[in-house]
Amino acid sequence: MTANDSTTTGQAAPGESDAVVMRGVSKWYGDFQVLTDIDLNVRRGERVVICGPSGSGKSTLIRCINRLEEHQQGDIIVDGVALTDDLRSVDRVRREVGMVFQQFNLFPHLTVLENCVLAPMRVRGASRRAAEEQALALLARVRIPEQAGKYPGQLSGGQQQRVAIARALCMNPRIMLFDEPTSALDPEMVKEVLDVMVELAGDGMTMLCVTHEMGFARRIADRVIFMDGGQIVEQADPEAFFTAPKHARTQAFLSQVLGER
Amino acid sequence: MASFLALMLEYWPQVLSGLGNTLLLAAVISVTGLAGGVVVFYLAISGGPLRRRLTEGYISFFIGTPLIVLLFLMYYGLPQWGLKLTPFTVAVIGFTLNVAAYNARYLMTAFRGLDPDELQAARAQGFSDLQVFQLVILPQVMRLSVPALTNQVILNLKDSSIAFLIQYAEFFAQMQDLAIRSFRFLDAYLVAGAVYLALVSVVVVAARWLERRYVLPGVRRAR
Numbered sequence: 001m002t003a004n005d006s007t008t009t010g011q012a013a014p015g016e017s018d019a020v021v022m023r024g025v026s027k028w029y030g031d032f033q034v035l036t037d038i039d040l041n042v043r044r045g046e047r048v049v050i051c052g053p054s055g056s057g058k059s060t061l062i063r064c065i066n067r068l069e070e071h072q073q074g075d076i077i078v079d080g081v082a083l084t085d086d087l088r089s090v091d092r093v094r095r096e097v098g099m100v101f102q103q104f105n106l107f108p109h110l111t112v113l114e115n116c117v118l119a120p121m122r123v124r125g126a127s128r129r130a131a132e133e134q135a136l137a138l139l140a141r142v143r144i145p146e147q148a149g150k151y152p153g154q155l156s157g158g159q160q161q162r163v164a165i166a167r168a169l170c171m172n173p174r175i176m177l178f179d180e181p182t183s184a185l186d187p188e189m190v191k192e193v194l195d196v197m198v199e200l201a202g203d204g205m206t207m208l209c210v211t212h213e214m215g216f217a218r219r220i221a222d223r224v225i226f227m228d229g230g231q232i233v234e235q236a237d238p239e240a241f242f243t244a245p246k247h248a249r250t251q252a253f254l255s256q257v258l259g260e261r
Numbered sequence: 262m263a264s265f266l267a268l269m270l271e272y273w274p275q276v277l278s279g280l281g282n283t284l285l286l287a288a289v290i291s292v293t294g295l296a297g298g299v300v301v302f303y304l305a306i307s308g309g310p311l312r313r314r315l316t317e318g319y320i321s322f323f324i325g326t327p328l329i330v331l332l333f334l335m336y337y338g339l340p341q342w343g344l345k346l347t348p349f350t351v352a353v354i355g356f357t358l359n360v361a362a363y364n365a366r367y368l369m370t371a372f373r374g375l376d377p378d379e380l381q382a383a384r385a386q387g388f389s390d391l392q393v394f395q396l397v398i399l400p401q402v403m404r405l406s407v408p409a410l411t412n413q414v415i416l417n418l419k420d421s422s423i424a425f426l427i428q429y430a431e432f433f434a435q436m437q438d439l440a441i442r443s444f445r446f447l448d449a450y451l452v453a454g455a456v457y458l459a460l461v462s463v464v465v466v467a468a469r470w471l472e473r474r475y476v477l478p479g480v481r482r483a484r
Contacts, residue, residue: 097385099385101381101382105378105379108477108479109404118396150479151480153477153478153479
């Protein structure tokens with residue numbers, strides 16, 4: 001099913017400023033095409049928000065970036081590494097790309113601190129002391145240092161998601177992927193998570209974020225991408241995107257998500 | 262009963278060595294059976310469809326075959342091919358193959374209850390498949406399986422008496438010997454039953470302790 005490895009090697013020469021390059025990426029689940037000919041360049045330090053109706057392929061798209069999903073056609077180059085069937089390229093990319101999920105996905109059998117130090121110690125080979133020091137600093141940054149000894153099941157959803165962000169940051173990623181990070185949260189907890197993400201954006205982290213939080217998109221995004229039916233329908237800076245969407249499908253989507261506010 | 266207990270005292274070294282052999286066999290097969298179960302479980306969930314079918318076949322075969330057949334096959338059958346094994350060796354091999362199959366099945370059942378997204382999150386952090394197994398899957402699956410796995414230890418303790426039938430001088434074999442010497446069959450089997458019950462009680466207490474120890478704070482379960 002994967003026919004891309006022979007074609008990538010020759011042309012893996014993205015510009016120095018590109019964090020993610022996708023060229024002609026397509027993906028199928030059986031007969032169903034989830035991604036169609038995606039072209040996307042994300043510059044270093046750029047903050048991209050991806051929105052679209054459910055089933056539009058937006059989650060699949062960002063999951064292709066760290067190869068949680070395999071693409072079947074086209075090239076994906078992340079931080080200068082072309083993603084192929086070669087496991088080493090996948091490992092290299094995953095070390096540099098942090099990801100935050102809708103359902104937090106913390107390890108329930110480990111404390112907050114252990115969740116944070118596991119990958120730095122076992123994947124990067126950091127010492128326990130250095131890893132814990134950094135983890136505690138990052139937990140302070142997401143404003144839950146006092147929860148370090150607790151288990152995920154003892155925390156609220158908002159707290160768990162902030163731990164998940166800290167856990168991803170502990171690997172010192174160059175790129176952060178967010179897959180609907182606030183969709184599973186109670187309304188009163190959305191803000192505490194978005195605040196952390198806004199702060200992160202302010203620090204110049206390269207971010208790709210799938211979200212329905214349009215206020216957040218407007219505030220931090222350099223670019224908003226609208227997907228529908230597995231394609232990028234429209235992309236623009238937030239100002240243009242929200243005030244003057246060009247495509248009819250974008251307009252329909254925006255009136256739906258913004259209409260009720 | 263009193264005279265039978267007196268007889269037991271008289272043959273105390275024999276009774277004691279039987280007890281020791283029972284505990285030794287139960288302990289060894291509990292350890293090897295668990296280790297084997299973990300290996301089979303890993304092979305079952307980590308490979309492609311062929312390996313999955315092979316491990317599934319292994320599990321079904323050993324769960325589906327009476328242990329006594331396996332033990333007799335090795336102890337009384339293999340010498341026909343010139344392969345003579347001691348009772349202890351046969352018991353350890355036979356029980357390990359059998360117990361590993363059961364333990365693997367328990368672990369796989371618990372594995373199906375894990376959240377697949379959590380395993381994806383682990384892979385996204387750069388862990389290798391073996392690390393995901395070691396650091397994320399196994400610790401959780403073992404916790405969830407504590408009741409089943411400790412139950413298996415109880416079964417091992419009781420079922421080790423089957424090794425009596427391949428000349429392994431374990432506790433039940435000694436009691437049988439005393440019963441024949443004294444013709445006090447009723448007393449002998451009552452005492453044997455009581456001793457097994459006492460041994461099992463110790464395991465039950467240890468199992469409860471393990472269960473409590475490995476409860477995860479904040480994780481809710483039906484009770």
